[in-house]
Amino acid sequence: MGLWRGDGHYRLAFTQSILALPQLISASAQYQLDYPDLALVLALVRGGSLARAAALLKVDVSTVFRAVRRLEAGLGQQLFDKSRAGYLPTSLALTLAQQAEAAEQALEAARVGVAQGGEVISGTVRLTCTDSVLQSLLLPALARFMPNYPALVIELCTSNDFANLNRRDADIAVRLTATPPEHLVGRCLGAVSYRLYASSEYRQRVDCSDLAQVAWIAPDDFLPDHPSVAWRRQQWPGVQPAYRCNSMLTVAELVRAGLGVAALPDFLIGEGSLVPLSEPLGQETALWLLTRPDCRALRSVVTLFDELARHLHWA
Template structure:
């Protein structure tokens, strides 16, 4: 007869995966080392397969052990949500939602929004990944995406949260040190070949065809940080601009750079309460700035 796993078995595997060795696992479980050793040996014998490989670095989990550990974490989260619900006298939403966005959207838009409501959902857990590809949802690697686009894929459903504009910016100290010089003579900061179709690149090439950027970055967040550091001019999305960062807008609403922020999900995810709840909360709390003007 096939062995029937119990919650204590899952807790044992999770502790050893997290601890990496018998001593740390014993601390997490509040038992002695010999108890953990015997329990793992009994479980592996009952399952008829090894769960860990003993190496110089400690106990290395097999694929099966990693799978059991993930399931143990889900059970752990469900129990925590139930406990909180009993304490608060109400039902508590629980589950894990996978969300993808670019690093710039994460920093400038998503994090401020999450801070406004995630505290109300102690049983809801997020797995965040930064990527520029819609493939994350099509491969079912994510449940929700925040994307800048004017034409979201037809296989996704969602909501447009507003327009995003770009502005040409530079730090006030950099402009002061280069007063009187033409913009085309200054140092420029731009996305590199990893983002060849970025709207700001097309705008610069059309408006300032002779400019060769002095700095190229593989992310808009890096472009922003170099601009904040006073290294040159950069075309930046308005949602990354903050009062007090020292940046001055030289030209706002750059032509051809307009975009829209879309909150997207897969059609099948609309049946999942955790995904729907996060989707609606993001739609309610995300706030885009008024377009900057030069």
């Protein structure tokens, strides 16, 4: 298995990355951490037990057991808490595993580059969006272009606010907003309109001409400023929704199930049995592709940003 190779090229790459770890500055000066050590830690973090780590490394269990004991003795620090549940990694082990994964990705990028005869885009990009945008827009877009970037890794997080980018927990955000934060940079991908929708079955069963008498489905207080909420409060202040949901994707699914009516964005309709009960509501927002200014120097982020700008559409 490639992870267990210990030639000089691997040693140099890993030694440079490990020197940046503050946890290891205080480790035993007598012990020189090497590639197989990181491979061992990564396999145990991924496997959670000696048996699964041994299977990943294609060695026997006793070899893994002795290697862990030798590594912990050499570092003078415990890497795993042993229990009936398995091998639980300490914070140091998790840090080492992250370094090992980064090097693993770099190695894979090098292999792809050699196979393709040129430079490849590699690295990990953290991407955040709402669950409705993920399901309706992002997944189809990723399916179109990600096969062209086998060395690019995406970490997806569904969230309804901008906190991810503010805390630097994400590199790119796809957001519905009329006023994107000024400290972020990005591109407006187009306007998004809302209409009132019901399922065909619900419309046949219930008279929807009097909207005060229908069952309303709406976002809950988790989305107090959502355009559909603002419109309903302006136009139908006395209406109390029969169903409240913490995501627009769930709102749409309840409408499809024939449980009531809701104001939904155009991109969330797709093909199906939903029928519009109104013209656009006049509560337009926009789909924005956003990133932090410091991310524009990262080729992996810029590449993903540009690809999303080309492929995210709903018209």
